[in-house]
Amino acid sequence: MSWDEKLIKQAKKIVKLYPQKRSALGPLLHLAQSKDGYISDDSVSVISELVGITEVQVKSVSTFYSMYKQEPTGKYLLSVCKSISCEINNSNSIIDIVKDFTGLNNNETDEEGLFTFEAVECIGACGGAPAIQVNYETVEGLSTENTLNLCEWLKNETPDLVVADELQNQFGGTKSFDWAIADNSGTTGSVPGFQTLNTTKDKK
Amino acid sequence: MSDNVKINVNGLQIESEPNKLLIEACEDSGIHIPRFCWHKRLDPVGMCRMCLVEVDTPRGKMLVPSCTTEVSDEMVVDTESEIVKKAQEGVLEFLLINHPLDCPICDKAGECPLQDQTMAYGPGESRFVEEKRHFEKPIPISEIILLDRERCILCARCTRFSDEISGDPLIEFIQRGNKTEVNTFPNEPFKSYFSGNTVQICPVGALTSTSYRFKARPWDLKSTRSTCNGCSMGCSIELNSSQNKMLRILGVDNEHTNQGWLCDRGRYNFEYLNSDQRIKAPLKKTESDREETTLQDVYGDLSKIIEDRSNKITFLLGSNLTNEEFTSFNEFSNQLGNNDNSIYLNEDLLFKGFFDENIENAKIEDLNKSDAIIIWAEDLKETLPILYLRVRQAVKNGVKLVVFGHTNSTLADISDVYYSGETVSNNFEIVKDISKLKEIKEHIKDKNVTAILGKASPSQSDKSIEKLFTYLKDNSNLRLLNAFNGGNSFGAFQTLGSVKGNREFSSEISKETTDLLFVVGADPVGKSIFSSNIKNIINEIPTVVALDLFMHETSELADYIVPTSSTLGEKEGTFTNIEFRTSRIDKLIPSPGQALSDWEFISGLSNFCKFEGMSESLTDLNNKSFDSFDLDTKPTFDNLDKPRNLDGIINTSIPKIITTDESIEFSDTFFVGKKLYGDKVTERHSKSISLLGSSQFIEGNETTFEKFKLNSGKCILVQENIEITVSCKINPSLPDGLIFFPKNRRNINKLDFSKNIQILPSHSMEVLNVN
Ligand code: SF4
Ligand code: SF4
Ligand code: FES
Numbered sequence: 001m002s003w004d005e006k007l008i009k010q011a012k013k014i015v016k017l018y019p020q021k022r023s024a025l026g027p028l029l030h031l032a033q034s035k036d037g038y039i040s041d042d043s044v045s046v047i048s049e050l051v052g053i054t055e056v057q058v059k060s061v062s063t064f065y066s067m068y069k070q071e072p073t074g075k076y077l078l079s080v081c082k083s084i085s086c087e088i089n090n091s092n093s094i095i096d097i098v099k100d101f102t103g104l105n106n107n108e109t110d111e112e113g114l115f116t117f118e119a120v121e122c123i124g125a126c127g128g129a130p131a132i133q134v135n136y137e138t139v140e141g142l143s144t145e146n147t148l149n150l151c152e153w154l155k156n157e158t159p160d161l162v163v164a165d166e167l168q169n170q171f172g173g174t175k176s177f178d179w180a181i182a183d184n185s186g187t188t189g190s191v192p193g194f195q196t197l198n199t200t201k202d203k204k
Numbered sequence: 205m206s207d208n209v210k211i212n213v214n215g216l217q218i219e220s221e222p223n224k225l226l227i228e229a230c231e232d233s234g235i236h237i238p239r240f241c242w243h244k245r246l247d248p249v250g251m252c253r254m255c256l257v258e259v260d261t262p263r264g265k266m267l268v269p270s271c272t273t274e275v276s277d278e279m280v281v282d283t284e285s286e287i288v289k290k291a292q293e294g295v296l297e298f299l300l301i302n303h304p305l306d307c308p309i310c311d312k313a314g315e316c317p318l319q320d321q322t323m324a325y326g327p328g329e330s331r332f333v334e335e336k337r338h339f340e341k342p343i344p345i346s347e348i349i350l351l352d353r354e355r356c357i358l359c360a361r362c363t364r365f366s367d368e369i370s371g372d373p374l375i376e377f378i379q380r381g382n383k384t385e386v387n388t389f390p391n392e393p394f395k396s397y398f399s400g401n402t403v404q405i406c407p408v409g410a411l412t413s414t415s416y417r418f419k420a421r422p423w424d425l426k427s428t429r430s431t432c433n434g435c436s437m438g439c440s441i442e443l444n445s446s447q448n449k450m451l452r453i454l455g456v457d458n459e460h461t462n463q464g465w466l467c468d469r470g471r472y473n474f475e476y477l478n479s480d481q482r483i484k485a486p487l488k489k490t491e492s493d494r495e496e497t498t499l500q501d502v503y504g505d506l507s508k509i510i511e512d513r514s515n516k517i518t519f520l521l522g523s524n525l526t527n528e529e530f531t532s533f534n535e536f537s538n539q540l541g542n543n544d545n546s547i548y549l550n551e552d553l554l555f556k557g558f559f560d561e562n563i564e565n566a567k568i569e570d571l572n573k574s575d576a577i578i579i580w581a582e583d584l585k586e587t588l589p590i591l592y593l594r595v596r597q598a599v600k601n602g603v604k605l606v607v608f609g610h611t612n613s614t615l616a617d618i619s620d621v622y623y624s625g626e627t628v629s630n631n632f633e634i635v636k637d638i639s640k641l642k643e644i645k646e647h648i649k650d651k652n653v654t655a656i657l658g659k660a661s662p663s664q665s666d667k668s669i670e671k672l673f674t675y676l677k678d679n680s681n682l683r684l685l686n687a688f689n690g691g692n693s694f695g696a697f698q699t700l701g702s703v704k705g706n707r708e709f710s711s712e713i714s715k716e717t718t719d720l721l722f723v724v725g726a727d728p729v730g731k732s733i734f735s736s737n738i739k740n741i742i743n744e745i746p747t748v749v750a751l752d753l754f755m756h757e758t759s760e761l762a763d764y765i766v767p768t769s770s771t772l773g774e775k776e777g778t779f780t781n782i783e784f785r786t787s788r789i790d791k792l793i794p795s796p797g798q799a800l801s802d803w804e805f806i807s808g809l810s811n812f813c814k815f816e817g818m819s820e821s822l823t824d825l826n827n828k829s830f831d832s833f834d835l836d837t838k839p840t841f842d843n844l845d846k847p848r849n850l851d852g853i854i855n856t857s858i859p860k861i862i863t864t865d866e867s868i869e870f871s872d873t874f875f876v877g878k879k880l881y882g883d884k885v886t887e888r889h890s891k892s893i894s895l896l897g898s899s900q901f902i903e904g905n906e907t908t909f910e911k912f913k914l915n916s917g918k919c920i921l922v923q924e925n926i927e928i929t930v931s932c933k934i935n936p937s938l939p940d941g942l943i944f945f946p947k948n949r950r951n952i953n954k955l956d957f958s959k960n961i962q963i964l965p966s967h968s969m970e971v972l973n974v975n
């Protein structure tokens with residue numbers, strides 16, 4: 001097995017939470033992603049053994065959901081919303097700016113491994129449209145100018161930790177409302193952290 | 205059972221059982237609703253939307269998928285309305301968006317549901333001008349199956365089959381939406397014993413078999429219905445040939461036996477029929493070699509031996525003959541003045557079986573109706589694969605499963621009780637008092653129980669299985685399937701009057717008791733546990749006649765070799781399966797060269813010997829086979845050919861098996877069994893099967909392998925001058941200290957398991973051969 005003992009132990013603990021082993025599949029895929037930044041075939045094999053289903057069944061689930069990444073992403077995963085509310089608020093030009101700046105098409109990662117760009121469906125920030133997520137940290141009320149600033153800032157500063165509130169203050173505009181969870185502590189990679197799974201990254 | 209419901213379909217009143225799916229209820233009343241994803245034997249998923257019909261609901265008329273909607277009383281349904289037609293056109297238009305329409309080079313064309321239904325229900329014209337999605341044209345997903353993802357319409361029939369029915373989900377949908385494709389996990393091929401079924405049920409040409417690819421067009425095929433003789437399940441099959449070559453075997457949905465499915469051995473072990481290695485003319489041994497001869501010469505030589513009444517004549521018959529052929533040998537042997545004790549069946553694991561008036565023979569469908577299933581037998585998955593599927597189906601329907609012994613380790617996962625190591629010893633003897641086993645009692649006490657009982661290992665005496673039987677009989681309402689798995693062995697038991705096996709052959713026969721031996725469709729020297737013994741016997745008997753399809757280790761030793769027809773498509777007759785269901789074996793292609801049916805040979809020989817009172821035709825033999833059966837409708841050709849009897853006729857005639865209960869001493873580290881694919885001569889000459897059945901390995905659990913220091917994944921088996929490198933497969937369901945040897949794999953069948961075998965760890969990766 002390519003997972004170290006600690007991770008396996010954590011995984012087994014997650015499996016125990018469910019009456020049926022295979023129900024642990026989703027969280028375990030998250031665990032795999034927090035390990036490598038994507039779901040490796042190796043991890044698929046490990047998970048298949050942990051939950052007692054075949055590898056291809058695990059693969060089937062992991063490829064179904066677009067937030068389980070099949071390949072390593074860049075340091076910053078830029079997810080620009082392309083759904084309706086954002087679209088009527090000019091998300092098209094936001095998308096163009098990000099594309100231009102990074103030189104990437106949808107779902108591509110640059111050679112330096114700095115940026116991955118994706119255009120995604122509604123990220124739940126319609127009230128503050130148009131919106132973007134940097135490593136799943138949301139920034140609302142973007143202007144084209146600020147989008148460019150955001151990209152440049154990321155490129156120049158390459159912060160290890162990005163925090164939604166800080167990004168919002170620096171680059172955001174109108175916010176929908178203050179709905180964020182209290183523990184808005186930021187992420188260090190393109191993997192969403194879950195406190196319940198103990199996969200959150202360093203807190204600020 | 206609650207009353208039937210009445211529904212109105214297209215203005216017609218039809219009746220249906222409650223809770224039936226609308227599509228099925230309509231089908232039963234002759235109203236066809238087009239479909240892609242729905243399959244009678246699979247759970248409905250409502251994937252393709254081809255089966256939309258209009259149903260009156262309190263909220264007005266609605267389009268609903270008829271494959272996921274159950275009938276209810278007074279339902280009003282329209283399957284042909286304008287809206288339905290529009291929906292069907294729409295669905296087809298969508299399905300065709302990404303379909304490559306490469307029908308001219310597609311194997312399915314001509315029998316393709318997508319083609320047919322587009323003709324019948326499609327829009328007629330395409331509006332799609334964009335680029336279709338592209339995939340690499342067929343990719344192999346196993347040694348014998350190819351997948352063309354461009355053609356796939358994502359109906360999930362193949363994936364559901366492998367998950368629900370065969371229980372080895374090695375193919376699945378990968379990705380989502382427009383990108384969805386069927387695939388395997390990288391480097392984890394679709395290695396399933398039942399993989400061929402997915403090819404048969406795929407509604408397009410996405411899944412194809414290497415064996416049939418580009419061989420013929422469906423409209424050029426000749427076909428007939430027959431019965432598979434690969435094991436005693438007797439699955440119903442359709443044979444397809446073109447230009448006198450057998451090209452394909454399909455499963456036929458016989459409710460009582462295979463329900464449409466086949467194992468891959470049954471489906472693909474036909475390629476040998478077309479092999480140029482078939483024996484085509486009679487051969488006679490000369491001083492140094494063999495020479496071609498004529499049948500008349502063989503008859504002449506043999507009749508001289510036969511006419512000398514002091515000569516004793518013995519038969520060793522393979523279990524793949526038809527009932528009529530067994531009857532013919534029986535008649536012949538009686539003519540010789542032999543009592544029928546001179547006939548032996550080429551089977552290693554015969555035991556007396558549980559047959560008498562007081563024992564109720566189970567039918568296969570009883571598995572589904574009982575409270576519990578008890579299994580003590582050879583590995584069902586390896587020896588009676590479709591029975592294994594039927595057991596899985598029953599378990600899925602809530603029947604409890606109790607498995608004894610480590611042979612059926614593949615059932616361990618789905619069983620309620622699995623008695624291994626502590627209850628059943630490595631030598632397959634029961635080591636505990638059965639009546640004290642709490643777990644089984646709870647499942648059987650005063651319940652309806654179907655038991656599948658058979659000898660699991662040649663090293664096992666009859667006692668344990670008899671104990672289990674008595675216990676079950678005393679405590680439950682028992683029905684029983686005797687798990688003899690050799691082809692038409694049940695036909696042999698019934699038509700031969702009495703029968704013995706290889707064990708008895710090797711202890712009773714010698715040159716003192718036999719002057720002339722017929723070995724018919726049997727290769728005991730190559731395949732039997734008693735191989736070395738039997739080889740010596742055959743060598744010392746003055747005259748040996750082999751009737752066979754191929755030269756093999758046994759026929760090679762014979763003085764006369766007569767080419768015969770295969771039971772698969774080359775002759776007519778009947779076959780009797782494990783539940784005593786007799787069904788038709790039919791002929792589709794001619795036999796090669798001078799090959800003839802075994803009964804034709806016997807008939808010719810009897811004529812030559814001027815025997816009187818022998819049956820003269822196949823029909824006579826057929827009638828005679830069932831003469832004594834106490835049945836209103838006997839399984840004669842006439843009766844079996846009637847449409848209502850196509851699925852076969854059950855009988856209850858009680859067979860007699862004579863065995864000596866001597867177990868062979870094996871070291872209790874070994875356990876020898878069959879794998880589905882192996883090294884039988886017909887399998888060697890069938891390309892698909894020989895690809896599947898060539899790996900050599902042993903199995904054990906991790907502790908066992910550690911004990912033998914076999915952690916490198918390879919080891920060398922050494923016995924006298926034999927040295928075989930095999931791989932070590934981990935099977936966690938095996939008890940500690942036990943190693944499984946697949947007896948029917950090349951070279952492993954050369955080992956003598958009654959003697960010591962050394963197992964040495966190996967670090968080299970190369971495969972050594974037998975010296
Ligand atoms: S390969 Fe065939 S059976 Fe499988 S999903 Fe595609 S169309 Fe259906
Ligand atoms: S289960 Fe037996 S009878 Fe059925 S297809 Fe396989 S070999 Fe033939
Ligand atoms: S549409 Fe963009 S956040 Fe909802």
Ligand code: FES
Binds near residue numbers: 240242249252255256
């Ligand atoms: S047959 Fe009903 S949805 Fe496919």
